Amino acid sequence: MPEQLDTDELGAQIIRVIARSQRIPVESIKLDSTFEELKIDSLDGINIVFELEKEFDIEIPDEGVQNLRSVRETVEGVRQLIEAKHQTVRPGVA
Amino acid sequence: MHRVAVTGVGLVCALGNRAKECWDRISRGECGIRPLQDPGNPPYKFSYGAEAQTFRPLDYLTEKDLLMLERFAQMAVVAAREAVEQSGIDFKAELADDSAVITGSSVGGQFSEEEGYLRLYKEKVTRVSPLTIPRTMANAGASRISLDFGIHGPAYTVSTACSSSNHAIGQAFWMVRSGQVKAAIAGGSEAVFAEGLLRAWEAMRVVSPEVCRPFSAGRRGLSLGEGAGMLVLENWEYAKARGAAIIGEIAGCGMSSDAHHITQPCVEGPAKAMAWALKDANLRPEQIGYINAHGTGTQANDVTETQAIQATFGRHAESLMVSSSKSMHGHTLGAAGAIEAIVTIFALQNGIIPPTANFLGPDAACNLDVVPNEPRAATVEAALSNTFAFGGLNATLVFKRV
Numbered sequence: 001m002p003e004q005l006d007t008d009e010l011g012a013q014i015i016r017v018i019a020r021s022q023r024i025p026v027e028s029i030k031l032d033s034t035f036e037e038l039k040i041d042s043l044d045g046i047n048i049v050f051e052l053e054k055e056f057d058i059e060i061p062d063e064g065v066q067n068l069r070s071v072r073e074t075v076e077g078v079r080q081l082i083e084a085k086h087q088t089v090r091p092g093v094a
Numbered sequence: 095m096h097r098v099a100v101t102g103v104g105l106v107c108a109l110g111n112r113a114k115e116c117w118d119r120i121s122r123g124e125c126g127i128r129p130l131q132d133p134g135n136p137p138y139k140f141s142y143g144a145e146a147q148t149f150r151p152l153d154y155l156t157e158k159d160l161l162m163l164e165r166f167a168q169m170a171v172v173a174a175r176e177a178v179e180q181s182g183i184d185f186k187a188e189l190a191d192d193s194a195v196i197t198g199s200s201v202g203g204q205f206s207e208e209e210g211y212l213r214l215y216k217e218k219v220t221r222v223s224p225l226t227i228p229r230t231m232a233n234a235g236a237s238r239i240s241l242d243f244g245i246h247g248p249a250y251t252v253s254t255a256c257s258s259s260n261h262a263i264g265q266a267f268w269m270v271r272s273g274q275v276k277a278a279i280a281g282g283s284e285a286v287f288a289e290g291l292l293r294a295w296e297a298m299r300v301v302s303p304e305v306c307r308p309f310s311a312g313r314r315g316l317s318l319g320e321g322a323g324m325l326v327l328e329n330w331e332y333a334k335a336r337g338a339a340i341i342g343e344i345a346g347c348g349m350s351s352d353a354h355h356i357t358q359p360c361v362e363g364p365a366k367a368m369a370w371a372l373k374d375a376n377l378r379p380e381q382i383g384y385i386n387a388h389g390t391g392t393q394a395n396d397v398t399e400t401q402a403i404q405a406t407f408g409r410h411a412e413s414l415m416v417s418s419s420k421s422m423h424g425h426t427l428g429a430a431g432a433i434e435a436i437v438t439i440f441a442l443q444n445g446i447i448p449p450t451a452n453f454l455g456p457d458a459a460c461n462l463d464v465v466p467n468e469p470r471a472a473t474v475e476a477a478l479s480n481t482f483a484f485g486g487l488n489a490t491l492v493f494k495r496v
Binding site: 021022023024043046047049050053054 | 156157158160161162221223224225228
């Protein structure tokens with residue numbers, strides 16, 4: 001596991017999760033797409049969060065979910081949670 | 095009091111995905127009960143079912159729609175669309191606030207629930223899909239139908255096991271008749287082929303190992319089926335004024351409770367439902383020519399239903415035609431009343447009485463004219479359709495030829 005997460009790769013992975021969970025083409029989703037543009041409503045949002053939790057084995061807090069409005073915000077949030085998890089699991093490395 | 099017209103019907107079941115297609119098969123006595131596509135592992139004690147094998151939801155709905163709609167809700171929406179299309183009614187205009195949606199379903203969305211339990215109890219994963227609730231809720235179909243057509247009036251789902259649909263249609267009928275609403279979409283849907291549910295039916299020991307044979311000698315139980323039936327009910331004068339083609343009339347409804355036993359049927363409850371339905375329709379028993387029976391094919395139902403019909407109709411029971419179309423589309427539980435209401439309407443309009451298929455020979459305890467195996471040409475003025483549920487809840491609808 002690299003010390004620094006590759007944001008591009010993480011972004012691509014998250015876009016794939018969103019596309020899969022929303023049954024929309026990967027190409028239709030850009031890093032700068034807002035959920036509004038993608039017609040992702042609040043219920044879709046919690047479904048995406050569920051899939052992200054499974055994919056990355058993380059726990060996304062309820063307060064965090066309400067603030068997600070774009071793909072970029074989602075990538076950033078997930079990156080922070082993954083990094084926090086690694087710090088907890090391997091305290092010596094950080 | 096207003097007369098209540100039926101101006102559209104929609105049907106999905108083992109015999110097809112359009113009402114006319116299903117009726118053509120039913121009117122010929124074709125049986126849609128087939129070997130199960132998934133016989134179970136280890137196999138279920140029954141190997142036949144009336145699965146809607148040709149129903150492909152993506153022919154009607156998008157991938158994203160399917161995220162939110164389980165099979166029972168998908169079929170409800172598809173049947174409702176067909177019914178509305180046939181009726182030509184536009185709910186978006188002045189009818190939006192003056193219409194109802196009432197559906198029936200016995201168990202709602204069973205697949206998502208079982209999927210969730212699998213994760214929880216087998217895989218020991220505590221996170222279940224956040225769509226479990228909207229997919230599972232028994233009103234998922236009713237809600238989507240009201241969304242699709244922009245209906246803002248009363249919308250809800252009735253769950254009374256095998257009487258769900260007749261209770262739903264009966265309630266909608268009374269609403270339209272009383273003037274509470276001008277129009278309604280009413281019916282029901284059920285998708286029973288989920289493993290947990292099939293095992294539960296297996297445990298009740300009422301499912302036939304082969305095809306069901308209602309009222310027949312040698313019958314061994316019911317055949318489970320899946321599907322949906324939806325009807326557009328309309329204030330008669332309103333339908334006439336907009337030039338709608340009226341394809342049937344609902345004239346009455348009777349509901350009763352056995353208050354006797356949770357699963358064992360009795361004669362008095364069903365007899366009361368039929369008698370009250372006749373009274374509600376202001377018809378004499380002699381005016382009824384056909385009964386689409388509950389006719390499940392279990393030992394107990396068919397005998398008590400026979401006795402209930404004889405108790406209600408007296409000597410006239412001898413000249414009544416009584417058939418069970420479940421012998422062709424299976425017992426669709428919460429959808430049964432709706433599918434059978436549509437069969438009854440077609441029978442009246444076309445002058446063809448659908449047979450009781452798979453009939454081997456008479457059972458002295460079911461001594462009615464059950465129209466065995468062959469359809470019969472007959473002009474009938476009015477007909478009943480019976481549903482009797484586990485829990486002892488009965489509902490009978492009365493239809494008139496138009």
